[in-house]
Amino acid sequence: VAGIGSAIALARQGHEVTLLERDATPMPGSADEAYAWDRRGAPQVRHSHAFLARLRLTLRDHYPDVLAALLVAGATELRFGDGLPPTLRGFEPLPDDDDLTMLACRRTTFEWVLRRVAVAEDHVELRTGVAVAGLTARDEPGRPQVTGVRLADGSTVPADLTVVASGRRSALPVWLAELGAPIVAEQVEDTGIVYLSRFYRLRDGAAVPARAGAIGGDLGYLKYGVFVGDDRTFSVTLAAPSDDDELRRRLARVEGFEAAARRLPVAAPWLDGRAVALDGDGGDGTVHLMGGLLNRWRDVVVDGEPVATGVVPVGDAVLCTNPLYGRGCSTGFWAAHLLAEAVAAFGDDVREVALAYDASLRAEIRPWYRAAVRQDAQSRRVAAALLEGRDPDEGASGTEAFQRAVLRDGLLPATRVDPVVLRAFARTFNLLVPPDALASDPDVGARVLSVLQAPDERPPEPALGPATRAELLAALG
Ligand SMILES: Cc1cc2nc3c(=O)[nH]c(=O)nc-3n(C[C@H](O)[C@H](O)[C@H](O)COP(=O)(O)OP(=O)(O)OC[C@H]3O[C@@H](n4cnc5c(N)ncnc54)[C@H](O)[C@@H]3O)c2cc1C
Numbered sequence: 001v002a003g004i005g006s007a008i009a010l011a012r013q014g015h016e017v018t019l020l021e022r023d024a025t026p027m028p029g030s031a032d033e034a035y036a037w038d039r040r041g042a043p044q045v046r047h048s049h050a051f052l053a054r055l056r057l058t059l060r061d062h063y064p065d066v067l068a069a070l071l072v073a074g075a076t077e078l079r080f081g082d083g084l085p086p087t088l089r090g091f092e093p094l095p096d097d098d099d100l101t102m103l104a105c106r107r108t109t110f111e112w113v114l115r116r117v118a119v120a121e122d123h124v125e126l127r128t129g130v131a132v133a134g135l136t137a138r139d140e141p142g143r144p145q146v147t148g149v150r151l152a153d154g155s156t157v158p159a160d161l162t163v164v165a166s167g168r169r170s171a172l173p174v175w176l177a178e179l180g181a182p183i184v185a186e187q188v189e190d191t192g193i194v195y196l197s198r199f200y201r202l203r204d205g206a207a208v209p210a211r212a213g214a215i216g217g218d219l220g221y222l223k224y225g226v227f228v229g230d231d232r233t234f235s236v237t238l239a240a241p242s243d244d245d246e247l248r249r250r251l252a253r254v255e256g257f258e259a260a261a262r263r264l265p266v267a268a269p270w271l272d273g274r275a276v277a278l279d280g281d282g283g284d285g286t287v288h289l290m291g292g293l294l295n296r297w298r299d300v301v302v303d304g305e306p307v308a309t310g311v312v313p314v315g316d317a318v319l320c321t322n323p324l325y326g327r328g329c330s331t332g333f334w335a336a337h338l339l340a341e342a343v344a345a346f347g348d349d350v351r352e353v354a355l356a357y358d359a360s361l362r363a364e365i366r367p368w369y370r371a372a373v374r375q376d377a378q379s380r381r382v383a384a385a386l387l388e389g390r391d392p393d394e395g396a397s398g399t400e401a402f403q404r405a406v407l408r409d410g411l412l413p414a415t416r417v418d419p420v421v422l423r424a425f426a427r428t429f430n431l432l433v434p435p436d437a438l439a440s441d442p443d444v445g446a447r448v449l450s451v452l453q454a455p456d457e458r459p460p461e462p463a464l465g466p467a468t469r470a471e472l473l474a475a476l477g
Helices: 002-011 031-035 053-062 064-072 095-100 107-120 172-178 245-251 254-262 328-346 350-387 398-417 419-429 442-453 469-476
Strands: 017-021 076-078 102-104 124-128 132-138 145-151 156-158 162-164 185-190 193-202 216-218 223-228 233-241 275-277 288-290 294-299 311-313
Touching: 002 017, 002 107, 002 124, 002 162, 002 328, 031 107, 053 064, 053 095, 053 102, 053 328, 064 107, 095 419, 107 124, 132 172, 145 162, 185 350, 193 245, 193 254, 233 245, 233 254, 233 350, 245 254, 245 469, 254 469, 294 350, 311 350, 328 350, 350 398, 398 419, 398 442, 419 442
Parallel strands: 017 124, 162 311
Antiparallel strands: 076 102, 132 145, 145 156, 185 294, 193 233, 193 275, 193 288, 216 223, 223 233
């Protein structure tokens, strides 16, 4: 996503772009063929993806043809005013609400459309089945000046600027170390979850279940969501704590997954027989499982200087966040756009390009990495306490217990009754404002506090699913 995004943005400035992709994937002819793609280089394509308003807004304002092509391919727009909680009081649409629109399609459909747009550009050449094995550099003292890439077959591809977009397993730090560059410092934090996903398609004539409020939930011991896809597809994802072996084992089997998902009020209507599972020759389908999910930030500017010039990382190669927050494609495409802006401003001066791009990455996107790390640390503590049968607030610091109470008894209930709070929450969730904007807005703060202080006046909590892990396990048999 970040690589193709960079290719489109840079080609439109007139640069010649060569896209190198290791997976030998010929261009699919349809979204369903793309879904069947062998994309072992990006295994996350088998999991649910949300495409946040930040991404759709970047497309609307800067790449409207890409947005139009996605809609033609069957993606749909999820508007802020649709599917609101029935308990919301006095909602009036605002002109800016269009900014809050999300996109719904499969990850494979998104990438297929991006790829089609890229190869239709005059200045883009896509070569698939071509693995990069390292970087080439000019033999000069000081920090390496990258001159292109070395392929697995030993040949080289020269480039004025090498954009490394090789995803979460990118070998970038190794490639740079091989050139003698300073060590790329990494900050890595486990997300504490594993992802389990299943994909479905609604049967002919079956209605799309009505949406009323959140499409996901957090039971503490399990997080989940239902994701609308393109062409009447949808997927359900369950995220279990990575150290809860028993729960994970049971959910990884089709029967266990289905039984659990049917006990989640948001997912149940989708799984009442109106849909068939995708994958597996029209049979029961499969449960896709993915672990090793982490938050990671890589520092490629050290002591105010790029560790190497002529090379810049985009997307997961530089910054990964917990998939549950649905941010990776948005931040990856956003980074590609920021890179293109830096190239437009500084052209051939690759040092200035690297510095300007790094500065905007740190200002705009890194705060989301830090927010994810903070939130995950708390979620991991809660899940561990529930697994051990303890009260999650027991032993928590006063500040943490207070924050949890404000979230549980103030902010979340307020999003169900107060349109101002819901809109502010949605703007933060969709990356339209910095992560701390919600907490620092005095109007929102006052509204949340008034809900916190009047527990009797709020509507009853919607049921999220089995209250305890033991209850869910018992239900699974
Ligand atoms: C389980 C899961 C669920 C997710 N859910 C969401 C979500 O809901 N919303 C969201 O926005 N994001 C989500 N993400 C994150 C999102 O998928 C990634 O952030 C995004 O795909 C990153 O894009 P990228 O271009 O950086 O890397 P990728 O899309 O991973 O692409 C990297 C590409 O580089 C290729 N490659 C790797 N090494 C080489 C090499 N040596 N030579 C040539 N090619 C190479 C790979 O084959 C691959 O095609 C999720 C991630 C996971 C793991």
